[in-house]
Amino acid sequence: MNRYLAGRIGQAVLVLWAAFTLSFVLLQALPGDAIMIKFENPELGLSPDQIAELRLYYGADQPLILQYFQTLVGFLSGDFGYSVETGTPVIERIAEGLPATAQLATAAFLLAVVLAVTIAFVSSYTRFAWLRTVLLGVPSLFVSIPTFWLGILLIQVFSFQLGLVPTIGGTDAQLLILPVITLAVPISAPLAQVLCRSLDEVYTRPFVSVAVAKGASRQWVLWRHVARNALLPTLTIAGLTIGELIAGSVITETVFGRNGIGRLTEQAVTAQDIPVLQAIVILAAFVFVTVNLLVDLLFPILDPRLKGRVGVSA
């Protein structure tokens, strides 16, 4: 088990390094340069010599490979550099946005799980065929709704027309409601689809018949036999939706004007603020890798067959 753990952590570190390198190369390859954008503005009236000096100050004149290693060492020691746009440390800008995004993402993920589980379990448990058909159509609908459109629609209907939820000047919780729904809906779709399918699949397995033959009721069979077995494939998908969660928060925060990592990403892209972007990429990769590592470690606990897979393979 310890060897397995060490191996998995090693893989995670490798993924992080690859993400860092790839994003570094891509960001450097981008045409344009944040320093140029900011300081070549004629209104500032800086001479080419002064700009060159600034470039020197930011280390932009050094060979790429050197910059790469300097940035890498900096990241490893927790120094993410300075934002070109504001001149403040990158870590400060991220720390400002992180709580809001963490709140949004966590709440949205929980809501997505609740939605998915409700859809899947009700459709599987109901005796009404029409309800099942309707519910099974919901995930396909959810997955095809664009996040920005849903956000705008929700604001239009619930804030402007019905006046139920404030978009400006409400409490933190009130301000969270619509963004959470916007972000949760598309994420719940793949979860619900996989969960529906695995529930159906588990119901056909012979051990379910055996449980029924023991005299178990429908609820008993669902909760004590089917649910846990159907959870396993869904968990894998849940880990993978973290990526969508991060991507979705960029749009959601922009639409709702929330100051979070998503908004910061949008601003940094516009300003070509490479140090900030680099840090955001690594942050996203870190969250993604960590969550999926946890999912992997959870599997052997949920499925005893994966515990101690050593033995004769003949």
Place this chain on the structure above:
Amino acid sequence: MPAEPIVPSGVALGTDAAAPDAPAVPVPVLEIRDLSVSYRTGHVDTEVVHGISLRVDPGEVVAVVGESGSGKTTTAHAAIGLLPSNGHVSGGQILLNGADISGWSDKQLEAVRGVRIGLVPQDPSSSLNPVKTIGAQIGEVLQIHRRGNRSYTRAFIRTRVLELLARVGIPEPERRSAQYPHQLSGGMRQRVLIAIAIALEPQLIIADEPTSALDVTVQKRVLDLLDDLRAEFGTAILFVTHDLGVAAERSSRMVVMRSGRVEEEGGTADILATPRSDYTRRLLADAPGLTVTEFRRPADPSAVVPDEIVARNLVREYPAGKGGKTVFRAVDDVSFTVPRGTTHAIVGESGSGKTTTVRMTLGLVQPSSGSVEVAGLDPQTLRGEALRQFRRRIQLVYQNPFGSLDPRQTVEAIVQEPLRNFRLVDPSARATRAAGLIDRVALPASVLSRRPRELSGGQRQRVAIARALAADPEVLVLDEAVSALDVTVQAQILGLLDELQRELGLTYLFVSHDLAVVRAISDTVSVMSLGRVVESGPTRTLFQSPQHEYTRELLAAVPSAHAGA
């Protein structure tokens, strides 16, 4: 262990039908009258069981036999209300101790299931929940029926679980009850399922092909256990099986089903001695365990036949134990030779190493030591194109005709694939050749355009054989090639294989756990156990005077009709 009452007093067990001085005509535990069952696909109802009747008296074993599609499993499942959601009873009655349960709600049935009827299912490997311990799954029966039984405390259930595990012959019940299904062998899992079925001492156990997935020696032990339990508790058993040998050996009465109707019913001994229906007669004739099949004609001893397959001291080791520090010998010093144009059978139970041996012969697994030669070529020494050409000469027919054919290909494409891969005939001649091969395995030309799922099991296996023949091989490896088929179909496929061998001079390596089949088709036999060949020789000698104890045990475990012989 004394046969003390397992169920605490106060549990309703229905009528006390097993009392010694029961009336002359006891109330049947189960009586099915004119039962019809239909399945609904789309908006169309298809009746699959057409008005069948049968009865099971207290303490009796009634076997329902029939081939796949005969409706035997549907009937058994209807009796316990376990039809799939698209199936329903469309007519007739199911009487449990005289009460018709066919119209009962799920709630009513729940009170009966497990308490008065137990189920022993077909496939022990998938019939236990993989994420729950053995103990929890046995204890669950008591938990479910705890309502109204205050005495089913946690401690009581735990004690009962251990008692039951001991009763069904599982060693170290304490340790086993905390284990998960994947940590138990197939035979042990079936014992656990039997423990579940008998936990509340039901009057009736429905056993749906309980031993089809087990090795013969394990099958014998499991059937013996069911017999003991019946004797001990007076439980009646409705025994659903496709295996006439098992039915003949274990049942007192027999119901022969075909296409959803009862073909014949009566005392087992009577049916075996004087079957009334033609269908029963044919079934009996095809059942390899029941008829005294002729041994294969011995090969002409004067003819000098070269050896087609020569295996010398084959060994295959796999790393085992923590960190792979120890080695496990899956195959241990196996040698055999197969003269050209003859059939050599490798017999053994699961884990005996027969499959690994075959894979080494095919060149799919590298031996750890030893060598194998097929048609003078050692696959170990071949690389690239030579190895590919070697593979053409030795073709494989798998056990499962459902999994070994690509469901997206038509039969024609399946049979043409080897022709294309090995460029055996002109592209223009492929269709003709494929049609010829399909004809050769006695299938109508109309199957060429169909897909595997539109064919029956026997037809699929014929397609698999046609595909193997397409490569124009010298050797066919038949890995349990007839094990998944009904007896009648099995007999036909064996007949086809025999014919093909005589005509084309093929050499067969036949892997099987079924001694009756081996007896019918093979010239020579190797019996494998725990990776070693324990005995080998001509089939007749081996069957008539087995030398090794394991061979004798295997032969004794083959179910046969002692009553009817």
